[in-house]
Amino acid sequence: MKLRKKIFSLLFLFQILIHSSTSLAREQQSIIPNFESSTTLAGKIWDLNNRHFITEEVLVSVIAKSDWVLLGENHENEEHHAIEQNLIEAISDAKKLGNVALEMANQKQQDVLDNHLNNQEVTKEALNWSSGWPWDWYGELVKTALAEAQRVIATDLTRDQQMQAYMDSEIELPTGPYREFMDAILYESHCGKLPKSQLSNMLRVQIARDKAMHSALINNRTNKLDVFIAGTMHTRYDTGIPLLGELNSKTILMVSAGPEMDPGKYIPESYQDNPIADYIIFTPETEPVDHCGKI
Known part of the structure; x- marks a missing residue:
């Protein structure tokens, strides 16, 4: 009788543990x-190479390679x-997540990021987080990366290093369509108020930053799927770090879409005919921020 009670107690405890672990699972x-809607593209995924829509399941299976x-x-x-946060969690739940790399962290922050791995209560002060990347925007994303990834990789140059690149005439500048395209982008992004004599300096900074990010990714690959989060221009095949080669990567752009149902209407302009990314995830149209009006 005592043995039967012990067995019953162990079985009961086992059931409690199983139930608890299941309820705690994400x-x-x-x-x-x-936010998928039949009247907009928001929530849909466009395959730029094959020119058709795909499902989340197909997207995840392709990028996993x-x-x-x-x-x-x-x-x-x-x-x-x-x-971005959902994708990190999904890859982690599948036991396939390696490192998460961020444009938003400069390389001097690597030690503090390493020190706060698995710390979901981390603060912006503890990470020496730059006010240029508002914590209200990125705090939860950073905490998720620290909780789920093997490591969180800081990829960008410091402000001082960017200033050095600005003055470094030895950084080789490209010519041809890429140069013309990037000069136009930089001029427009500075509201047409940047003296054109400074465009070469600004392009040197962009090139130096891309090289630093590219090097960080090359040196921090794992045997799992690693994730890099950055602004669109740094991830595109025609303007960003993929131009530097050596990465076995897929690029996903997130693009706001309005009422027009033709995906081609939302693909950013390029100086070349090849696809600028592998996939576009469409999100709802947002009210544009008039940064130039504030100047």
């Missing part, structure tokens, strides 16, 4: 928030941050 969720997935965001779009 509920499986979609990578893309539930890469070393890196490069996520190109609009920094101010909270839906993009939510998708």
